[in-house]
Amino acid sequence: MFTFMIFLSGCATMPSARLDNICEIFRDQSDWYDDANDAFKKWGVPVHVQMAIIHQESRFYSDAKPSFEWFLFIPLGRPSSAYGYAQVLDSTWDWYIDSTGNWGADRDDFEDATDFIGWYVSVSSQKLGISKWDAGKQYLAYHEGHGGYKRRTYNRKPWLVRVAKKVDRRSKRYRGQLASCRDELETSWWQ
Numbered sequence: 001m002f003t004f005m006i007f008l009s010g011c012a013t014m015p016s017a018r019l020d021n022i023c024e025i026f027r028d029q030s031d032w033y034d035d036a037n038d039a040f041k042k043w044g045v046p047v048h049v050q051m052a053i054i055h056q057e058s059r060f061y062s063d064a065k066p067s068f069e070w071f072l073f074i075p076l077g078r079p080s081s082a083y084g085y086a087q088v089l090d091s092t093w094d095w096y097i098d099s100t101g102n103w104g105a106d107r108d109d110f111e112d113a114t115d116f117i118g119w120y121v122s123v124s125s126q127k128l129g130i131s132k133w134d135a136g137k138q139y140l141a142y143h144e145g146h147g148g149y150k151r152r153t154y155n156r157k158p159w160l161v162r163v164a165k166k167v168d169r170r171s172k173r174y175r176g177q178l179a180s181c182r183d184e185l186e187t188s189w190w191q
Contacts, residue, residue, distance in 0.1 A: 019059060022051055022174040023181035033185045035111040043118030048178055049135045050117045052171035053142060056163065057087035062108040085113035092145075096120070117142075124149070136168030 018024035026033040036047040054060060062085055082089055084107025088096070093107060096116050105112040124141040125132050128149055132138070141149040143160060154160050 019055060020170075020173070022048065022177045023185075025051070025060065026181070026185050029110070032110055032114075036114045038111070039114040039118035042115070043122040043132075045118040045121040045132045046171075046175070048171050048174035049121065049133065049138060050114050051174050052135050052167050053117055053121075053139060054085050054113065055170060056139065056167050057082075058085050060085065062110070084108045085110055086116050088113075088116060092120075099123075134168070135171030136164045139164045139167040 018028075033047075036050050039045060039050060040047050063083070086107065088107050093105075093116070096119055097103060097105060100115075100119060102112065102115065105115070107113065107116075120142060121132055121138050124130050124138055124146065127146050128141055130137045130141060130149075140154045140160070143164075144153050148154070154164070
C-alpha cells in the first residue's frame, strides 16, 4: 500500500513550495510560464492576473475541489462542482468548451486552466467593462459570475471583497516579481 501511495504521489503535479514568488513557481514548473504567456498572447490577460486567480482558487493544485459539507458526522457532499486549477463549475466549463471549441480541454491541465482564465477574464472585460489588468474586480466577476457582478452581489459579502483585495495585492506582487525574472524565463534552457 505504501509503495502504491508513493507511486501515486509521483504522478501528481505538486505546486511550488514558494507560492508567494511567481519566479519560483515558474522555475519549479518550467512549462507553466509558456502556458500562461500563451494565454496572455491569445486573450490579453496578463500572466500575473491569471496566476493570482489560480493561487486563490486552488493554490496550484490540479485536482482541487471544494471541501465536503457535513451535518454532524454525515457527509452532505460538496457545495458545488468546482474543480481543477481554476475551480471551474461544470456549467461554466461547458460554456467555455462550446465558446472556444477546445473540446479536449481538462480542468486539471494547467495549460487549459490558463486558457480558461484568459477567456473568462476577456469575456468579463467585454461584458462588464472591467480592465483585464484589474485583478480585484476581475476576481469579483470570476467568483460571482457576470450577472452577480452586475447586481453587485459581492457588496453583501464583505469576506469576498477582502479576498478580491488580496488577489489584487498578490497580482501586483507577482507583476513586480515577474519583471525581475521574465528575461530568464524566456531564455532558459527548458524553453
